[in-house]
Amino acid sequence: MELEPFMLRALLAAVLLGPLCGFIGVFVTARRMSFFSDTIAHAALAGVALGFLLGLSDPTVPMVLFSLLVAGLILWLKERTHLLNDTIMALLLSGSVALGMVILSRLKGFRGELDRYLFGDILSVGWGDVVLAAAVLVLVGSALLLRLNALSLMTAHPDLAHVAGVPVRAMNYAFVALLTLTVALSIRLLGIILVTSLVVIPPATARNLAGSLRQQILLSLLFGLAGAGGGVALSYPMDLPSGPCITLTLAVLFVASLAGIRARRSQAPSP
Amino acid sequence: MDIAFRPRPAVAAIEVLDLQVRLGGNPVLQGVRLRIEAGRMVALIGPNGSGKTTLLRCLLGLHRPDSGSIHLLDEGPPTPHLLRRVGYVPQRLPLDPSFLLTVREFLAIRRPRTAGWFWRPTRFVDDQLHEAVAEMDVTRLLDRPVAGLSGGQLQRVLICSSLLNDPELLLLDEPTAGVDTPGEEDFYGLIAEVHRRRHLTVVLVSHDLSMVYRHASRVYALNGVICCEGAPEEVMNAESLRQAYGIHFTPYHHHHHHHPGGAHGA
Secondary structure, eight states: OOOOHHHHHHHHHHHHHHHHHHHHHHHHHHTTOHHHHHHHHHHHHHHHHHHHHTTOSOTHHHHHHHHHHHHHHHHHHHHHSOOOHHHHHHHHHHHHHHHHHHHHHHSTTOHHHHHHHHHOOGGGOOHHHHHHHHHHHHHHHHHHHHTHHHHHHHHHOHHHHHHTTOOHHHHHHHHHHHHHHHHHHHHHHHOTTTHHHHHHHHHHHHHHHOSSHHHHHHHHHHHHHHHHHHHHHHHTTTTOOHHHHHHHHHHHHHHHHHHHHHHHHHHSOOO | OOOOOOSSTTOEEEEEEEEEEEETTEEEEEEEEEEEETTOEEEEEOOTTSSHHHHHHHHTTSSOOSEEEEEETTTBSOOHHHHTTEEEEOSOOOOOTTSOOBHHHHHHHTSGGGTTTTTSOHHHHHHHHHHHHHHTTOGGGTTSBGGGOOHHHHHHHHHHHHHTTOOSEEEEESTTTTSOHHHHHHHHHHHHHHHHHHTOEEEEEESOOHHHHHHOSEEEEEESEEEEEESHHHHHTOHHHHHHHOTTOOOOSSOOOOOSSSOOOO
């Protein structure tokens, strides 16, 4: 069977970004940052709208920049105010979506574009996106691998990491920047509303089956790959947006992994 | 009685001068002066709100004091470079159970030779960690996730982890907060053993006065300032300590037993 070029591009983007989201997701979930990831994804909507307002045909750059801006704002407000994290993020999430919708409603002919950004669309993945995905995989993947120990230690206890010589504050900012890049680029495939599923579900599925951090990371990479690749492959023949296909594939894998917990329990020696 | 062998008795492990810290406008540390000799096992005690945590954070370079100075290990303020010679044992890990870091992995992170644990076979990591793991009796815990350990197990793992760097100064924050009463005695026995064998300075930071008698050779009582210091017997009977802890405070004169009916004092 011959692959259509658009299908090849979408599959390539999926196999590049799926494992990356699974990898970074292990630390996102452990650091209780799932809602953070969701917030920066929604912020991308305002970035997309601003891109169209500026007359750009490809709004990737303003999308990434606006997400980075909101991520920075979250950290800044957290340090400067006494507001709870949840409050800050809910504020910026709803604010960005509102801004995006106001701008888009002023522009003629972009209502159809909206669905692509909300739910993902394999037709919208260009060669530029594939190249960007590969670049982000190399950048974020190598940063995570090279700083795996520091990241694990600050996830376990930030003060302990500081005493062990980890520059915790700088690492925190860097982690947020890498997460933002990963999430913003995955929006093409999954859409703003569902992109967090690729960051959150693979590590949760891996958690059900793994016995150590190494196993959790490796399994999460694998589930990210299977979910993103499988979802994109299903999207075209079923004529569905790719976001829901990927998320449902991930969800099916998660449900299957619950059987793994039961198997592990029955294997465990009774106390 | 201080039975530790002290190679450099005149050296101060911790020297704090006129340390002042205000938090949210309130004076928390009001001119703390503190000198802890190297090689000792001492206790830094104080009621809740006395500034213990703030002082500890300053000593670890986690909080910048408003004024005053800190010298660690006769060298200088707690810079990242100097902190390599310091071990810190926090009370607990605020770790989510969804993070599957095992004891083996947690320990491997701290030692340069095992820093590549992700790529290495388990056997190699275990060989490298063997000695330290046996010293703290945590061999059976290696495969367990750190997030699922009991208070006492976690304390042993945390001490083991800080010992991997051969620290000269070990700071323990409320070391027995999560340990049950029978486990407490074993735990202090273990720390005393580590102290004896490794000739390091141990500082137990706690609000728990009862452990002071048996385990610390010297006690520093903090209440905004160091309000009294000396041998445990002297400090426990000092009027200033009674004031710091409130007038109803009565020191324990022997190791307390588990009371089946009553709540254990906090």
